[in-house]
Amino acid sequence: MTPPDSIQAIVLTEHGGPDVLHSARVPLPSPGPGQVRVRTGAVGVNFIETYQRAGIYPVQLPFTPGMEAAGTVEAVGEGVTGLSVGDRVTTTETEATYAEAFVVDAERAVVIPASVDIQTAAAVSLQGVTAHYLSTSSYPARSGEVALVHAGAGGVGLLLTQLLATAGVTVITTTSTPKKAALSRAAGAQHTIGYDAFATRVRELTGGRGVDVVYDGVGKDTFDGSLASLRIRGTFVLFGGASGQVPPFNLQRLNTAGSITITRPTSTHFLLNRAEREWRYRELFEAIEAGTLAVRIGATFPLAEAAAAHRALEGRGTTGKTLLIPGRR
Numbered sequence: 217m218t219p220p221d222s223i224q225a226i227v228l229t230e231h232g233g234p235d236v237l238h239s240a241r242v243p244l245p246s247p248g249p250g251q252v253r254v255r256t257g258a259v260g261v262n263f264i265e266t267y268q269r270a271g272i273y274p275v276q277l278p279f280t281p282g283m284e285a286a287g288t289v290e291a292v293g294e295g296v297t298g299l300s301v302g303d304r305v306t307t308t309e310t311e312a313t314y315a316e317a318f319v320v321d322a323e324r325a326v327v328i329p330a331s332v333d334i335q336t337a338a339a340v341s342l343q344g345v346t347a348h349y350l351s352t353s354s355y356p357a358r359s360g361e362v363a364l365v366h367a368g369a370g371g372v373g374l375l376l377t378q379l380l381a382t383a384g385v386t387v388i389t390t391t392s393t394p395k396k397a398a399l400s401r402a403a404g405a406q407h408t409i410g411y412d413a414f415a416t417r418v419r420e421l422t423g424g425r426g427v428d429v430v431y432d433g434v435g436k437d438t439f440d441g442s443l444a445s446l447r448i449r450g451t452f453v454l455f456g457g458a459s460g461q462v463p464p465f466n467l468q469r470l471n472t473a474g475s476i477t478i479t480r481p482t483s484t485h486f487l488l489n490r491a492e493r494e495w496r497y498r499e500l501f502e503a504i505e506a507g508t509l510a511v512r513i514g515a516t517f518p519l520a521e522a523a524a525a526h527r528a529l530e531g532r533g534t535t536g537k538t539l540l541i542p543g544r545r
Contacts, residue, residue: 225315231271234523247293257334259540260284282313286338304328306337339537347375349486359384361428369396415444436460448474512536518544
């Protein structure tokens with residue numbers, strides 16, 4: 217008999233491949249002061265969780281992965297203002313979301329507009345916020361400029377391309393298959409190219425000048441080519457390492473490449489307070505409502521099949537966002 221105060225969650229008791237992700241019953245969490253408990257509607261699956269599972273990023277075992285999810289508030293802790301039971305919220309700033317319920321600091325939960333469904337809200341949280349801070353803060357690309365976006369059919373790539381194209385930026389993307397290239401063009405990319413000798417192709421497309429900015433979430437495999445793709449005094453925004461982390465390099469290379477500026481941002485530093493958080497989510501939700509931002513959910517899996525979701529993500533077999541859905545069979 218299932219205890220009434222327990223929930224299903226994915227629990228990691230050892231590091232390894234996807235098969236170490238197991239479904240288990242765990243106690244229903246209680247919200248502490250300043251927190252709310254959310255009944256989970258959809259969970260975002262991210263690469264960081266595969267690194268935690270594999271032991272690349274150390275975590276204390278037993279461990280329930282997850283930092284991103286959307287759902288409905290079902291309990292409110294002491295001192296919480298601005299949120300009530302029944303509110304639909306999303307977040308990318310909590311933990312243990314691979315579960316039927318989770319707790320989150322009320323400060324870090326954002327109310328979902330009535331026009332946006334739970335799955336879309338979960339899918340846009342981390343990747344949408346990332347695309348937003350990349351295009352508005354890390355390097356605010358302007359109309360008439362040219363940007364290179366790697367992995368143009370990925371979750372961040374599709375959203376970032378749309379935001380840039382809406383702002384009047386010419387977008388060049390790299391993709392690995394014709395199907396992914398078509399998705400990227402549908403998102404607003406003017407040019408889609410492969411990864412082989414991409415810097416040469418970028419120079420051809422820009423008349424030898426190079427692009428104003430490169431947004432690179434691939435890392436090790438694209439770093440040198442990204443540097444070679446930039447114009448004089450261009451900006452290199454390195455925001456991830458899907459192919460591995462970039463090894464240490466000689467900063468003098470930025471001089472010889474054309475006085476290049478390079479930055480390595482992370483989302484935590486672009487959600488510093490409630491005002492900044494609400495600004496980013498508001499602009500994303502408004503773009504969804506206006507039809508200028510389409511959120512692609514590439515795959516959904518039942519919560520209990522988290523291992524299959526990890527295999528799909530690591531095998532580069534998905535485009536857009538991958539979600540886990542509690543209660544789905």
